Amino acid sequence: MERVIVAMQDPDMGVKMRNQRLLITVIPHAMTGNDVIEWLIQKYNITEEEARHLGGLLVQYGYIYPLRDPRSLLLRSDDSPYRFQTPYFWTSSRWPASELDYAIYLAKKNIRKQGELVDYEKENYSILHKRINHTWDFVVMQAREQLRASKQRRKADRIVLECQEQAYWLINKPCVNMPLYYHYTTTIQLRYYYYTTIIHRRALGRNRVKSSICLESFMKYSEQYLHHDPIMSGCLPSNPWISDDTAHWTINTDMVGTPTRLRVERWSFSFMELLNDSMGRREFMIYLEKEFSAENLCFWVACEDLRHGESSKIILKVEEVYKNFLAPGAARWVNIDSKTMERTLEGIKRPHRFIMDDAQMHIYFLMKKDSYPRYLKSELYKNMLAKAIVPQETKKSVFPFMRRQRHSSPSPAMVTQATEDDGKAKGAGPTGTSSTTNSQI
Amino acid sequence: MCDQTFLAITFGPCDSCSENRPLMNLYIKTEPINYCSLCMEIMACQGLASGETLKSLKAESETLRKKLEEERKKLHDVELEKVAEKAEALGELNMKTRRTLKGHGNKVLCMDWCKDKRRIVSSSQDGKVIVWDAFTTNKEHAVTMPTTWVMACAYAPSGCAIACGGLDNKCSVYPLSLDKDENLAAKKKSVAMHTNYLSGCTFTNSDMQILTSSGDGTSALWDVESGQLLQSFHGHSADVLTLDLAPSETGNTFVSGGSDKKANVWDLRSGQNVQSFDTHDSDINCVKYYPSGDAFASASDDSTCRLFDLRADREVSIYSKDSIMFGAASVDFSLSGRLLFAGYNDYTINVWDVLKGTRVAILFGHENRVSSLRVSPDGTAFCSGSWDNTLRNKFLFTMTAYPGQRWANCAPPFGTPNHGQM
Numbered sequence: 001m002e003r004v005i006v007a008m009q010d011p012d013m014g015v016k017m018r019n020q021r022l023l024i025t026v027i028p029h030a031m032t033g034n035d036v037i038e039w040l041i042q043k044y045n046i047t048e049e050e051a052r053h054l055g056g057l058l059v060q061y062g063y064i065y066p067l068r069d070p071r072s073l074l075l076r077s078d079d080s081p082y083r084f085q086t087p088y089f090w091t092s093s094r095w096p097a098s099e100l101d102y103a104i105y106l107a108k109k110n111i112r113k114q115g116e117l118v119d120y121e122k123e124n125y126s127i128l129h130k131r132i133n134h135t136w137d138f139v140v141m142q143a144r145e146q147l148r149a150s151k152q153r154r155k156a157d158r159i160v161l162e163c164q165e166q167a168y169w170l171i172n173k174p175c176v177n178m179p180l181y182y183h184y185t186t187t188i189q190l191r192y193y194y195y196t197t198i199i200h201r202r203a204l205g206r207n208r209v210k211s212s213i214c215l216e217s218f219m220k221y222s223e224q225y226l227h228h229d230p231i232m233s234g235c236l237p238s239n240p241w242i243s244d245d246t247a248h249w250t251i252n253t254d255m256v257g258t259p260t261r262l263r264v265e266r267w268s269f270s271f272m273e274l275l276n277d278s279m280g281r282r283e284f285m286i287y288l289e290k291e292f293s294a295e296n297l298c299f300w301v302a303c304e305d306l307r308h309g310e311s312s313k314i315i316l317k318v319e320e321v322y323k324n325f326l327a328p329g330a331a332r333w334v335n336i337d338s339k340t341m342e343r344t345l346e347g348i349k350r351p352h353r354f355i356m357d358d359a360q361m362h363i364y365f366l367m368k369k370d371s372y373p374r375y376l377k378s379e380l381y382k383n384m385l386a387k388a389i390v391p392q393e394t395k396k397s398v399f400p401f402m403r404r405q406r407h408s409s410p411s412p413a414m415v416t417q418a419t420e421d422d423g424k425a426k427g428a429g430p431t432g433t434s435s436t437t438n439s440q441i
Numbered sequence: 442m443c444d445q446t447f448l449a450i451t452f453g454p455c456d457s458c459s460e461n462r463p464l465m466n467l468y469i470k471t472e473p474i475n476y477c478s479l480c481m482e483i484m485a486c487q488g489l490a491s492g493e494t495l496k497s498l499k500a501e502s503e504t505l506r507k508k509l510e511e512e513r514k515k516l517h518d519v520e521l522e523k524v525a526e527k528a529e530a531l532g533e534l535n536m537k538t539r540r541t542l543k544g545h546g547n548k549v550l551c552m553d554w555c556k557d558k559r560r561i562v563s564s565s566q567d568g569k570v571i572v573w574d575a576f577t578t579n580k581e582h583a584v585t586m587p588t589t590w591v592m593a594c595a596y597a598p599s600g601c602a603i604a605c606g607g608l609d610n611k612c613s614v615y616p617l618s619l620d621k622d623e624n625l626a627a628k629k630k631s632v633a634m635h636t637n638y639l640s641g642c643t644f645t646n647s648d649m650q651i652l653t654s655s656g657d658g659t660s661a662l663w664d665v666e667s668g669q670l671l672q673s674f675h676g677h678s679a680d681v682l683t684l685d686l687a688p689s690e691t692g693n694t695f696v697s698g699g700s701d702k703k704a705n706v707w708d709l710r711s712g713q714n715v716q717s718f719d720t721h722d723s724d725i726n727c728v729k730y731y732p733s734g735d736a737f738a739s740a741s742d743d744s745t746c747r748l749f750d751l752r753a754d755r756e757v758s759i760y761s762k763d764s765i766m767f768g769a770a771s772v773d774f775s776l777s778g779r780l781l782f783a784g785y786n787d788y789t790i791n792v793w794d795v796l797k798g799t800r801v802a803i804l805f806g807h808e809n810r811v812s813s814l815r816v817s818p819d820g821t822a823f824c825s826g827s828w829d830n831t832l833r834n835k836f837l838f839t840m841t842a843y844p845g846q847r848w849a850n851c852a853p854p855f856g857t858p859n860h861g862q863m
Contacts, residue, residue, distance in 0.1 A: 208516050241576075
């Protein structure tokens with residue numbers, strides 16, 4: 001059937017098309033029923049009766065739709081105008097007509113012209129409303145959106161589209177009985193249960209830890225950090241928010257001369273704590289340099305930079321990492337096991353953000369198991385701990401209502417720029433606060 | 442609605458019959474497949490034909506779930522309360538409002554701390570995003586977004602940029618310039634594009650990547666510079682309302698909570714859903730990791746907060762009280778993880794003892810529901826943002842910041858509303 005339609009639409013040999021007037025607006029590319037029949041007779045050399053029959057079938061299957069009196073799907077051999085249905089709406093390409101779409105269409109109609117729904121449409125509407133009530137918001141929202149989008153089109157286009165849609169739904173109105181709805185939601189549900197089954201299977205395969213062990217770890221963690229938690233144990237010299245004194249922050253800045261005792265203690269809690277603190281990382285680097293294994297930390301830092309940096313620099317960074325750390329004879333060659341090395345080198349041929357993950361993990365655990373415990377036992381760390389200050393608690397002033405001046409601090413953006421300009425981290429920030437950290441309040 | 446992620450209709454060649462048809466995109470095992478509707482029906486029917494009727498698949502899913510419950514129970518040899526008996530009891534907690542940040546014209550929806558421990562970015566319903574120095578209560582920057590309901594905002598780790606988004610379905614990054622008079626809106630960079638509202642966003646360990654969650658049921662990882670989608674995470678069957686990045690050593694996972702009452706843990710690298718918890722009775726409004734990264738807490742509309750352990754793969758504690766009937770909108774842990782601060786829709790903030798499961802304090806002070814709550818990076822204080830407005834000045838909404846000071850031996854009455862500054 002579609003070949004016939006395509007042939008009909010051929011601009012030279014096809015049916016004569018004119019602009020037809022429908023009420024006030026002009027509909028482009030419309031034809032009369034008569035034209036259709038005549039063309040069919042001519043092209044296929046058939047009788048008028050047969051042509052009328054064929055034409056009627058075309059209308060009934062929705063390839064041509066009448067503009068006037070759209071509900072009667074007949075091909076009239078007179079002046080009544082018809083149009084070709086757009087391929088998007090052809091029966092063969094839009095199967096099955098989903099109930100959701102029908103609901104959206106009805107909702108649109110309802111919104112556009114209240115009460116224009118014909119009886120059977122009204123019935124369908126209410127059945128649908130009950131049936132797919134849970135997605136009704138979605139339906140209404142979609143209907144509104146589509147109406148809004150259509151308002152932006154030219155009036156002629158809009159009418160055309162409306163007619164097309166209407167014709168389509170006349171032909172294809174889904175029976176709002178069980179079969180189609182069942183069909184539609186079945187696939188949704190199938191997908192949902194299929195997916196959850198996969199998740200459950202995966203979860204069953206997972207190794208679980210006994211509750212007692214997990215819960216004990218929470219106890220230990222809370223205990224360990226109890227004194228570091230300002231809300232639980234207060235903070236020295238005083239909580240800045242209460243006393244309006246920023247001493248607590250100034251003595252804990254990144255690159256302060258002498259760190260506080262709590263801070264140094266925290267480095268011993270876990271390897272991650274040490275690495276997260278920039279001063280801790282610096283100290284650890286100094287230690288590793290003594291042990292001639294500093295390349296491990298450098299490698300780890302470079303990999304972190306790769307993982308979290310800009311996408312555009314990935315290839316460049318991978319090359320650098322390879323040159324500095326992985327290439328045979330590299331200046332700072334890291335000792336990775338052969339299997340991981342092989343895998344990494346293979347992966348470098350197609351570099352992406354996570355290519356160094358395996359190697360990075362290997363080095364991380366190497367440092368954690370080996371260098372880190374030794375660092376904690378080393379003289380370097382012990383000295384640091386001994387040097388570390390314990391600030392005195394601020395005595396509460398006699399006149400508690402005497403408020404201190406609250407000074408603003410430099411914006412982090414400014415600090416970053418300043419350190420970049422200078423090329424090295426300053427003592428306690430560019431505002432020139434004293435780098436002696438014995439806080440005397 | 443999540444249906445949008447499953448039923449996006451495009452036009453093109455079908456993966457199975459190679460004809461140009463309207464396509465439906467499915468995600469099977471997070472692999473996108475484009476089938477035309479005809480082939481999809483055939484596939485579904487084939488699935489049906491091979492004995493997996495809907496009923497049997499549902500039944501299989503149920504049996505697996507029951508089996509999973511059993512397995513989890515086997516290893517559950519002790520309750521948290523029992524273990525926590527050894528823990529020291531907490532004394533009275535005395536927290537006062539120390540700063541009130543006024544200046545938003547409408548409800549405060551979200552806030553985030555800067556790593557410098559004193560700056561805060563907050564976003565509100567009127568479309569304004571303000572960067573404050575909370576210590577001095579000065580406003581440092583203000584951006585007007587082209588959309589209302591800015592539901593998510595985040596501070597970059599370097600302190601040089603902020604990200605925000607909401608009903609515009611996008612996440613935009615604004616670099617914070619030093620020149621305060623400069624128009625920040627001009628430098629805006631649109632990073633994330635979703636098909637529904639943005640509910641949460643956070644920077645990962647650097648300024649270069651953003652993780653977003655959206656009402657379209659997905660979360661996504663984006664590259665800030667290029668705006669490219671690096672990874673997307675599908676699996677929620679309804680809006681994703683919240684997300685949090687894990688502080689773990691490998692830094693590779695995050696947890697998200699949604700309207701489908703599930704909290705899912707995802708692997709950033711592969712996009713896979715590694716764990717799922719569905720014991721809540723209602724929408725999960727907020728999830729936060731325990732400081733060690735081994736557990737996370739969630740706040741939900743069912744008025745409870747729960748603690749889920751990731752290694753034991755189960756819920757280990759519920760924080761609820763009969764007298765609390767309103768949903769919890771936001772949670773955060775104190776630095777040691779001993780205290781859990783939760784903001785509720787009944788305008789209060791409840792402080793829970795994580796280990797013992799009891800409520801330590803209740804804080805008043807807001808005049809409308811508490812929408813967001815965050816502890817400062819060094820744990821010295823926490824900030825709560827709320828929907829309140831005073832009656833005198835009609836559109837005046839406040840944020841209040843509470844610091845910590847625990848006086849174990851004094852017994853001042855706790856929780857008295859006190860907007861004064863010391």
